[in-house]
Amino acid sequence: MKTITLLLTIVLALGAGISAVPAPKAEDHFTLNKVADGVYAAVAKTGGLATGNASFVVGDEGVLMVDTFLTPAAVEDLIGVIAAETKQPIKYALNTHYHLDHTGGNQVLAARGVPIIAHEKLIEWQTVKNRRFLPVTDELQKRREAEAKQLSEIPADQADKRAPLERQLRRFDALMTIKLTNPSVTFPAGTIRLHLGKREVILFTLPGHTGGDVLAYVPDANVVFMGDMGWRKTLPNLVDATVNDWITSLDSLLGQYPNAKFVPGHGEVATAADIREFRDYLDDLRTRVKQAIATGLTIEQAKEQLKLPEKYKEFGFQNFAAPNVEDMYKELKGTKF
Ligand SMILES: [Zn+2]
Structure with missing residues (x-):
């Protein structure tokens, strides 16, 4: 239960930004970036209802959507954006x-009859393990009521204090619209090719x-x-x-696609140097936690004492710093799974 609370706090905190907005609009959920001809990344905005990035690839015989954001509302907006860019129908969706x-909007694609492709593990995990991030409606309703009560105690003229709570309420409302929906086409570890007419993914x-995890590569645009x-x-x-x-995995990916553009799950469209920086963060974390274990620190001491190196202080999602230490510690000790 403690883990559920922490994860829900994280899911909610990821949406908590600074600026106040009266109601979410399409442009509040994501920013659209053209990565190459017919290749677009919808980068999630802080405070919106997307949270993770999604993308789409336009071929001459259909569109592939990559990921479906956190909420049906955000993916509906993305469908609107796709329709404005092309007359081609959405032929496939992918859950990375x-x-x-990355899957909270699946129900919208399923309702449109769009095949949703994923790793075969998702059939086991999608509607079960996601309960860590999406408690049942009664639980969400209780939290929403507590949040609404807090909001009611803040005077109407204190907009800056009301804004984060209002944002949380919108988030609770959006979470309550999610019906965890499985992919419809799955494959085991390996490779498959999608054909959007002449364009291959x-x-x-x-x-x-x-x-x-499934990644997607567009050869004619050199985008991963x-x-x-x-x-x-x-x-x-x-x-x-x-x-x-x-x-x-990152070493092999960077070796294979040294000059590609990379669309990450979180953050702006990246270069190979950006992905190498992320790879180095993981490597630094592993080294620091290994040292902590070697000097006999407990997991709690390691979380307390291992400070994030200065160069990562500007990174987003700073709330993950201590959980990263804990997860790395458990992995190295063989107690994680
Ligand atoms: Zn993830």
Whole structure:
């Protein structure tokens, strides 16, 4: 239960930004970036209802959507953006992994009859493990009521104090619209090719973030969609991670695509140098925690004493710093799974 509370706090905190907005609009959820011809990244905005990035690839016979954000509302906005860019229908959607901030909008695609492709592990995980991020409605309702009570005690003229609570309430409301929805096409570790007419997209698996991650490569644009195998200037969620595998996966990816553009699961569109910086964060974390274990620190002492190196202080999601130490410690001790 403690873990559920922590994770829910994180999911909610990820949406808590600074500026006040009266109601969420399309442009409040994400910023659209053109990465190459017919290749777009929708980068999640702090405080919106997207949380994770999503993307789309336009071919001459259909569109691939990569990930479906945290909420149906955000993915509806993305569908609107796609319709404004092209008359081609959405032919496929991909879930890069099961985490709710990448699959929360699945129901919208399923209702439109769009096949949702994913690693085969998602059939086991999608509607079960996501309960860590999405408590049942009664629980959400209780939290929403507590939040609403707090808001009612703040005078109407204190807009700056009301804004974060109002944002949380919108988030609770959006979370309550989610019906955890499985993908409809799955594959084991390996590669499959999607054909959007002349344009090809290669889907492939790599271990590291969850053990059920799929990446996508567009050869004619030299763009790699990483899902949460890549984070740009952002501390990662390691709750399901195997960092040892992850570092190896990133080394092989960077070796294979040294000049590609990378669309990460969180943060702006990245270069190989950005992905290397993220790889080095994982490597630094592993080294620091190894040393902590060697000097006999307990997990609590390690979390307390290992301060984030200065160069990562500007990264987003600073709330993940201590949980990263804990997850790394458990992985190295063999007590994580
Ligand atoms: Zn993730």
